Amino acid sequence: MSKQMTEMLKGTLEGIVLAILRQRPAYGYEITGWLRDQGFEDIAEGTVYALLVRIENRGLVDVARVPSEKGPPRKVYTLNAQGRQALDEFWRSWGFLTARLDRLHDANGERA
Amino acid sequence: MTSWLDQKKHYRAYRARVDALPEPYRIAVDALERYVSVLGPGKSDPLQQVFDDLTELFEQAAADGTPVRAVVGEDPVEFAEEFLRNYPAGAWIGKEREKLAQAITRAER
Numbered sequence: 001m002s003k004q005m006t007e008m009l010k011g012t013l014e015g016i017v018l019a020i021l022r023q024r025p026a027y028g029y030e031i032t033g034w035l036r037d038q039g040f041e042d043i044a045e046g047t048v049y050a051l052l053v054r055i056e057n058r059g060l061v062d063v064a065r066v067p068s069e070k071g072p073p074r075k076v077y078t079l080n081a082q083g084r085q086a087l088d089e090f091w092r093s094w095g096f097l098t099a100r101l102d103r104l105h106d107a108n109g110e111r112a
Numbered sequence: 113m114t115s116w117l118d119q120k121k122h123y124r125a126y127r128a129r130v131d132a133l134p135e136p137y138r139i140a141v142d143a144l145e146r147y148v149s150v151l152g153p154g155k156s157d158p159l160q161q162v163f164d165d166l167t168e169l170f171e172q173a174a175a176d177g178t179p180v181r182a183v184v185g186e187d188p189v190e191f192a193e194e195f196l197r198n199y200p201a202g203a204w205i206g207k208e209r210e211k212l213a214q215a216i217t218r219a220e221r
Binding site: 028029042043044045046047049050053054057068070071072074 | 165168169171172173174175176178182183184185186191194195197198
């Protein structure tokens with residue numbers, strides 16, 4: 001993963017995680033696994049965990065502790081109403097950004 | 113605000129958890145504890161929260177067999193900084209950031 005990709009991902013990771021949780025509740029390890037499967041191999045597990053701590057503190061998710069066979073109980077994160085609002089806002093920002101960038105890309109004559 | 117004695121008990125329990133971790137994870141938590149103690153929250157309750165959350169992360173990683181490098185990523189300092197940003201309460205660096213923002217607001221007037 002290029003340095004540029006890492007930087008861009010950092011700015012959008014919160015939205016990505018909210019969008020993943022919009023599908024279904026998940027715990028940190030699952031979220032990191034999904035990101036890795038999608039080609040974001042360099043994403044650090046701790047980065048995702050830090051982000052989950054943050055969205056929990058901001059009240060965007062509900063947290064349930066589920067006992068696990070090995071290790072401490074796992075925290076399962078569920079997107080709540082406030083989280084869905086934050087996700088809507090993310091998609092608005094994302095739409096704005098991509099629309100403007102596509103326009104610029106078109107103006108450069110490099111897009112089909 | 114918990115009492116001094118409770119804080120001490122809490123810290124001891126936390127240290128026992130860290131010492132129970134397999135070596136690579138223990139080394140990582142020790143190093144992060146040191147870094148966070150210097151740059152993290154100045155008050156002991158919020159600082160303990162950071163320690164506890166870090167320990168939980170590494171306990172989970174140890175249970176899943178996730179290598180230390182995969183937990184902290186390429187740049188451990190960046191990881192630690194990013195992690196600390198989640199705990200604005202009581203962080204001296206947070207206070208300094210606020211002061212800077214306020215000073216610029218005053219300068220605008």
